[in-house]
Amino acid sequence: MKIRIIELPLDFGASRRGSDMGPSAMRLAGLKEILSALGHRCSEHFPGIPAPVMEFTEEGDPGAKFLVPITEACAKLASETERALEEGYFPLILGGDHSIAIGSLSGLGAFYRKRKISWGCLWIDAHGDFNTQETSPSGNIHGMILAAACGFGRPELTRLYGDFVKLDPAKTVLAGVRDLDAGEKELMRKAGVTVYTMTDIDRRGIADAARSIISFFKGKAERLHVSVDMDAMDPAIAPGVGIPLSGGFSHREVLLLAEELAASGLLGSAEIVEVNPVLDVRNRTARMAVEIAGRLLGGRIY
Numbered sequence: 001m002k003i004r005i006i007e008l009p010l011d012f013g014a015s016r017r018g019s020d021m022g023p024s025a026m027r028l029a030g031l032k033e034i035l036s037a038l039g040h041r042c043s044e045h046f047p048g049i050p051a052p053v054m055e056f057t058e059e060g061d062p063g064a065k066f067l068v069p070i071t072e073a074c075a076k077l078a079s080e081t082e083r084a085l086e087e088g089y090f091p092l093i094l095g096g097d098h099s100i101a102i103g104s105l106s107g108l109g110a111f112y113r114k115r116k117i118s119w120g121c122l123w124i125d126a127h128g129d130f131n132t133q134e135t136s137p138s139g140n141i142h143g144m145i146l147a148a149a150c151g152f153g154r155p156e157l158t159r160l161y162g163d164f165v166k167l168d169p170a171k172t173v174l175a176g177v178r179d180l181d182a183g184e185k186e187l188m189r190k191a192g193v194t195v196y197t198m199t200d201i202d203r204r205g206i207a208d209a210a211r212s213i214i215s216f217f218k219g220k221a222e223r224l225h226v227s228v229d230m231d232a233m234d235p236a237i238a239p240g241v242g243i244p245l246s247g248g249f250s251h252r253e254v255l256l257l258a259e260e261l262a263a264s265g266l267l268g269s270a271e272i273v274e275v276n277p278v279l280d281v282r283n284r285t286a287r288m289a290v291e292i293a294g295r296l297l298g299g300r301i302y
């Protein structure tokens with residue numbers, strides 16, 4: 001497979017700084033080596049999308065902090081994501097915090113819309129990321145982007161890269177969720193996204209949950225994008241994230257889910273965000289992220 005790694009080292013969407021170093025940490029953890037060993041002509045490494053520096057940037061509206069620099073950088077990511085798809089690459093997008101996903105989802109939405117290909121998104125995350133400015137307790141944009149991609153929130157986000165709804169909430173699944181704000185919960189219900197909380201996954205077991213998620217998409221979408229927020233993992237395996245929350249995916253659970261997604265044949269793109277080397281322990285979180293990427297792209301033990 002031809003893979004294009006697209007980096008957006010931007011950490012403006014979160015309160016805790018440092019995820020801008022995530023792409024570098026994943027490179028050091030051997031991302032290129034693992035993908036090449038799988039036989040991918042991967043490794044076309046696209047130069048990182050230029051990102052401004054927070055210390056020299058205006059925060060702007062406290063209800064949607066750093067909206068301007070985030071949308072500017074994400075418009076570039078949208079166009080690079082679309083271009084990678086047009087050129088026949090599997091885009092592997094590296095953050096940065098999760099706010100960058102409004103760029104990747106907008107690029108994916110534009111590409112699939114033009115070609116009339118139905119697509120869905122699996123959002124692997126401890127959080128819902130389904131706030132709007134009105135419901136967000138923090139004003140941090142990384143908690144608003146899934147809602148924005150589904151058409152809810154600030155027009156600067158929802159209309160990024162074209163005035164259309166990028167992602168159909170009926171083809172959106174969240175998995176690993178264990179912390180939702182009251183307002184976002186309400187909006188998620190109204191929007192009609194499908195949610196596998198961590199309790200749901202515990203109840204049925206990861207193998208059954210993975211099968212159920214994949215059969216959900218098989219009935220609805222020709223292609224699938226997976227967006228992996230490293231805070232979905234248990235902090236024991238991924239301590240280097242901005243908002244660590246106990247009770248996350250174990251090492252074995254997430255690799256099983258990734259293998260099943262690869263085997264589904266639906267995956268057309270993937271994204272890994274919120275690797276924060278400043279908060280990490282000996283690059284463990286980046287190594288975990290790279291292992292997940294390897295399994296998503298066909299890695300097997302035997």
Ligand SMILES: [Mn+2]
Binds near residue numbers: 098
């Ligand atoms: Mn997230």
